[in-house]
Amino acid sequence: MGEYLEPVNNAHHSRLVEAKGFHFPRPRPGVEFAELEISVPEGYQIIIGQSHFIKTVEDLYEALATSSPGIKFGIAFCEASGKALVRSDGTDGDSTAMAVRLASDIGAGHCFVIVLRGSFPINVLDRVRSVQEVVGVYCATSNDVTVILAKVGKGRAILGIVDGVSPKGSETRSDKKERHRFLRTVGYKK
Numbered sequence: 001m002g003e004y005l006e007p008v009n010n011a012h013h014s015r016l017v018e019a020k021g022f023h024f025p026r027p028r029p030g031v032e033f034a035e036l037e038i039s040v041p042e043g044y045q046i047i048i049g050q051s052h053f054i055k056t057v058e059d060l061y062e063a064l065a066t067s068s069p070g071i072k073f074g075i076a077f078c079e080a081s082g083k084a085l086v087r088s089d090g091t092d093g094d095s096t097a098m099a100v101r102l103a104s105d106i107g108a109g110h111c112f113v114i115v116l117r118g119s120f121p122i123n124v125l126d127r128v129r130s131v132q133e134v135v136g137v138y139c140a141t142s143n144d145v146t147v148i149l150a151k152v153g154k155g156r157a158i159l160g161i162v163d164g165v166s167p168k169g170s171e172t173r174s175d176k177k178e179r180h181r182f183l184r185t186v187g188y189k190k
Contacts, residue, residue, distance in 0.1 A: 032151040032152075033148070035149070044116065045120055048102075049134055050134075051110055051112050056133045068119060071124075073096075074099035075113070075114050076088040076096070076100045077103065080109025106156070138158060138161045
């Protein structure tokens with residue numbers, strides 16, 4: 001790990017920053033960290049990401065709905081200003097309710113949660129990433145996840161995601177054969 005560096009604190013640096021119109025307040029105590037554990041029910045998948053505009057819900061809806069006929073999903077998006085509502089839509093009531101609950105629990109501005117039912121992120125992830133408002137994707141999984149959060153002042157941020165568990169060993173020849181066979185059985189490789 002690198003060493004912790006103290007912030008620059010001298011008169012020249014302060015004048016330079018002020019001359020350019022920027023103001024960097026001193027760090028203040030009070031940043032709170034939290035872990036939010038999410039259990040993903042059997043048959044469901046989740047995608048957690050960050051976006052930047054209220055139009056996200058409608059654009060994600062269109063991207064998902066046109067990716068596969070009959071796809072079941074729910075979307076929730078946390079506004080970061082204005083009314084600061086959790087906006088939502090979807091084709092499946094249970095998935096939409098789950099997405100709203102998860103987004104509300106996360107509570108980070110501009111985060112979105114997609115809950116898929118009976119389909120897989122690999123089939124829609126390119127479509128999700130191609131939505132103009134999407135800044136990034138933290139995870140796309142059926143594993144239980146832990147969301148690492150920071151609360152500062154009036155808002156929250158997602159610092160990262162713990163997806164599943166740590167490795168228990170290295171792949172053997174037998175494991176490799178099993179992986180190859182599985183991917184061909186489910187149709188992802190020929």
